[in-house]
Amino acid sequence: MTQTQTAPETKTAKNWFKGRSELGLSALLAALGVLVLVDTAAMTTDFTQRGPVGPKTVPTVVGVLLLVVAALLARDVLRGGRGESETGEDVDPSAPSDWRTVLLLSAAFLSNAVLIKIIGFPLSGMILFWGCAYALGSRNTVRDPLIAAVLSVVTYVAFNNLLGVPLPGGPLMGVL
Template sequence: MTTHPAPPDAGPAAYLRRRTGLIVPLLLLVTGVVLGVGTLTMDVPANVASPGPQLFPTIVAVACVVFAVLLGVDVLRRPEPAQVAALTSATTEAPPTQAHDIADGAEEAEDAEATRPRSNRWAVTGVVGTVVAFIVLLVPLGWLLSGALLFWGVSRALGSRRPVFDVFLSIAISSTVQLAFSAGLGLSLPPGILAGVF
């Protein structure tokens, strides 16, 4: 006797199962709120010229909140297809004795499998590792080198296959940010081992 999973739209658990994408907007919202609170409570010297060090964090915090709201609305309006949610929950929750029953709907499973979202763990690991390396190396290496490493590592983790081009582009971006902070805002980023050179 073949048992079929419950209808995908039944109950609050099924509602949330089709909207697991809300995790990203939630994390983005928390990041924006924490950054906003940190920006508002920042100690700014009285002699700092406008626009001051609170400008960029404010822009990033507002952008995080706006994008979090837009992404959240999009996930709520267009949830995961019911077949994908049912297949995902069935394969992760069903006991081994029911595995052959789930496989009976071969055509639906194949269609759902074709549209099933897949995570890229290597890309996430590469990006997180690059950010951690950037944080550790910022003070000893300085912004110019560690920032270039950050941009290069993220581009490689996200699939770029032009390492030499990425090196030059990363150094150019890092240098542009350095100039924007020093010339535009009058702030100096950590020089690291290049102290006295620039």
């Protein structure tokens, strides 16, 4: 063999993955499925199970479905299938990033994380919802804080009182 005969073979092997980037997603899904199944197998059940469906059922089904989806995706990609590019949004890929919006959203999320233990979820959630609306372009100074307050209180009541997921109430603890 001469050097000219081996060069195209190397180039072909090198470019084999170029049109098959979905195989990376398939590998990630498979790894996640294996992780879920391993964690489910290691799960201890220290309580009496009532009925045929126990605490391992749903994670096992999710892990198996992740493996099935990974295998189906890999098969489709290896048969020449390709994912379609997103055409639903009106996005200009050549436009620069909007770092102001990213920083404002980050500030809203970080302020929620810092303030939730101090002032409670209803108030920190209101700051989060209003901050996100402001960062995304809404400038109504009366409507936005009102909607944020309603969303925050409804979310707090739904999780804390209806679902039994305790959230810090802060100064509003006795009121709600």
